[in-house]
Amino acid sequence: MAAVYENENIRIEIEESEIPWLKIFTQHTYKEMSEVPREIRMEIYDLLDTIEREMIDHYAPDKINIASFGNYVPHVHWHIMARFKEDSYFPEPMWGTKQREASLLLPDIGEFCERLVSRLKEA
Amino acid sequence: MAAVYENENIRIEIEESEIPWLKIFTQHTYKEMSEVPREIRMEIYDLLDTIEREMIDHYAPDKINIASFGNYVPHVHWHIMARFKEDSYFPEPMWGTKQREASLLLPDIGEFCERLVSRLKEA
Numbered sequence: 557m558a559a560v561y562e563n564e565n566i567r568i569e570i571e572e573s574e575i576p577w578l579k580i581f582t583q584h585t586y587k588e589m590s591e592v593p594r595e596i597r598m599e600i601y602d603l604l605d606t607i608e609r610e611m612i613d614h615y616a617p618d619k620i621n622i623a624s625f626g627n628y629v630p631h632v633h634w635h636i637m638a639r640f641k642e643d644s645y646f647p648e649p650m651w652g653t654k655q656r657e658a659s660l661l662l663p664d665i666g667e668f669c670e671r672l673v674s675r676l677k678e679a
Numbered sequence: 680m681a682a683v684y685e686n687e688n689i690r691i692e693i694e695e696s697e698i699p700w701l702k703i704f705t706q707h708t709y710k711e712m713s714e715v716p717r718e719i720r721m722e723i724y725d726l727l728d729t730i731e732r733e734m735i736d737h738y739a740p741d742k743i744n745i746a747s748f749g750n751y752v753p754h755v756h757w758h759i760m761a762r763f764k765e766d767s768y769f770p771e772p773m774w775g776t777k778q779r780e781a782s783l784l785l786p787d788i789g790e791f792c793e794r795l796v797s798r799l800k801e802a
Contacts, residue, residue, distance in 0.1 A: 587742075588731065588735065588742075588743050589727075589728070589731060589743070589745070590728055590731045590732050590735065590743075597724070597728070601720070601724050604712075605712070605713055605720070608711065608712060608713045609713050612711065612713065618750075619710075619711075619748070619749060619750050619753060620711050620712070620713075621746075621747065621748045621749075621750070622712070622746065622747045623744075623745065623746035623747070623748075623772070624744065624745045624746070625742070625744045625746075625772050626742060626744075627741075627742050627744070627762060627769055627770035627771070627772070628770050630742060639750060646750055647750035647751050648750070648774065649746070649748050649750070649772065649774040651771065651772040651774050651775045652774045652775070
């Protein structure tokens with residue numbers, strides 16, 4: 557998967573999904589968040605905050621969801637998702653029981669990512 | 680549920696589970712993390728970091744999992760869980776498909792919480 561954005565510390569990727577869903581990986585492989593140098597942890601939290609604000613602004617979702625598991629591949633990464641009442645899993649997490657067959661009509665994630673990258677490059 | 684620890688900004692509760700699982704709530708009801716004042720966001724991230732380190736030290740889990748959903752009740756809260764290869768859902772998230780009937784033998788969470796609270800009061 558090509559990175560939407562990257563620097564020496566982190567990279568951001570798109571998760572293919574019916575909902576807007578991005579993932580932030582550390583460039584170096586750390587197993588747990590507490591092993592990540594504080595400066596990079598703070599950068600990740602700032603990125604989650606920026607992505608959340610941009611998702612709310614662009615998609616007006618019903619809720620933002622954030623998670624870091626890494627049980628299959630022990631490399632710290634964060635998921636950030638814009639959730640909608642009519643998506644396939646709401647109000648369950650995206651890893652939960654499917655609730656319905658959804659057919660969301662959402663603005664293109666490519667345009668969202670362009671805007672996000674402009675915002676990150678400004679900062 | 681009685682709080683394990685609280686101050687004017689946050690409270691920490693235990694989620695009843697086979698695994699060590701704590702939740703951090705903001706005292707004031709915010710829907711999204713980006714609505715939480717920066718100072719309290721940073722306090723939450725520091726708490727997640729402290730709890731993660733204490734869980735690793737006390738339980739030697741296979742992985743730490745962290746998540747913030749709030750789809751049922753739109754009040755920002757964070758889950759932090761110590762996961763084990765032999766728990767009922769591993770490697771799936773705790774919201775995923777059950778993998779097995781587990782019978783974990785873990786140190787008591789009461790003792791863990793006492794140690795955590797001492798650590799938080801020192802800080």
